[in-house]
Amino acid sequence: MEMKPTRRDKDQQRFYLLLMISAYTSTLGFSYFYYLAGAPNITNKGLIAFALFVVYGVSSFFTQQLLFLFRISIITAFIAFFIQIYCTGGALSPAMTEFVIPPLLAFFYRPIRDRYIFMIISAIALVIMWPLTAYGYTQNLLLPEFEVAHGILATMFVFSIVAVFTFLFRETLAKKNKMLNESMTDLKSTTKKLIQSEKMASLGVMSAGVAHEINNPLNFIKGGVGMLAKNLNKSDENVPFIKAIEEGVNRASEIVSSLGHFSRDSESMEEECDLHQIIDNCLVMLQHKLKYKVEVEKKYTASKHLRVVGNEGKLHQAILNIISNAEQAITTKGTITIETKAKLNFLRLTITDTGEGISEENLSKISDPFFTTKPSGEGTGLGLAISFGIIQDHGGKISVTSKPKEGTRFNVIFKLSERFK
């Protein structure tokens, strides 16, 4: 089974590589030292160990089973370890740490979690090794003329081991810290965004309830005024006031009804959605933001049958987000042009603003969830991501072009409903 290497696998491979490099250098150095010391049987053992490590190293190119390799190397290292003690008459070579400790650590190696255990094992092994080696010297088991050289080499090896492990440990710790910090920041911003989206969701539920509660009193006003109007002559001076009230009721009910479209609880993807109606509803909803700032230019196609099959509530949400974004891109005054065109079975909706535009770097990210250029707390970075998702769910295609300081154009292509062609 082919599996993609994960980050953890990569960590593990790098750890294995470091182990192997230190094993190669130490076994070679060790052999060279005893070669100079004129102890060929020990040199041979060192070379055999080196050859073994080379075999492991080469075999690691053919298998991903690192744990298996580690275990094999431990067993071999232990055998080599005891042969070594036997050959030197009880004295431990300082290089033995390289044979024993790294594979031993590797055996327990699960990236990061068990690092402390490795460090402790390493420390214990070193503490045991020194008295044993000292015992070898005092018993004159090593040639006295090599004592100094042996001591220097031993110190070098110990330092190299400590350096390797400190490096590994530090790096992992730093990485871990960074990851922790990153996930803390992520968590904080996600929490904020969740609270915000929860707010939006409850707003939806609330608006449905509010719509119902407002429609009843609107009904009182409309009914009451309607009855009053019946009792008036057409030339009565009060007629304009009645008209004003009726206009007010109609506008209020239009707002409430467009609010209702957003909080529909339907999940159906089979509804016939009138795109022009949806755009108009969105414009009503955004009226308070657009009013003194943005001139909306509508270039609707004359074709009456602009219907798309899908979920009306969701399409409202998608288009509202796009228009709302266009509005936010305009800082002082500007124009939003909304154009629809029908061709064959397809419908093209273009929403162009004369706003700040999007930089090329950010353009590729605008469909990413949580990507936002707004200050924290003002935008969730979910709006356009949701819009893109909804449009794709409707089999639509969306593309965005933008020039900084000139404006942005959203191009959406829908398939027209078969039933309404």
Place this chain on the structure above:
Amino acid sequence: MTKEDRNTVLFVDDEEINLFLFEKTFEKDFHVITASSGPEALKKIEKNKSDIKAVISDMRMPLMNGLELIEKIKEDFPEIRNFILTGYGYNSELEMALENKLIDKLFHKPFEPEVIKDAIDNS
């Protein structure tokens, strides 16, 4: 116009003002009977069963909602036409009811008298 010439319509809503306004708005077009709850509506249908042509009910009411009421009416009096007049924009429950022909039409508050009049006259 006498009572016999006009269609009899039962209007159900838990808001007294709505009942009053509905009755007044349509007094020339229909003979309007009103009820302020589901159980009361059922009693009134029982009493005037042969006359009532249509029931227009609010959706959200205490004791029994509009659809529950209409389901009961449909069982015993299948010839009565049923309508819902609601302040809610959309609702999957209502959409289902429309699809299953439990209700003939859905009216929205604030209502347009002509829309209701046409629907009843043509039903």
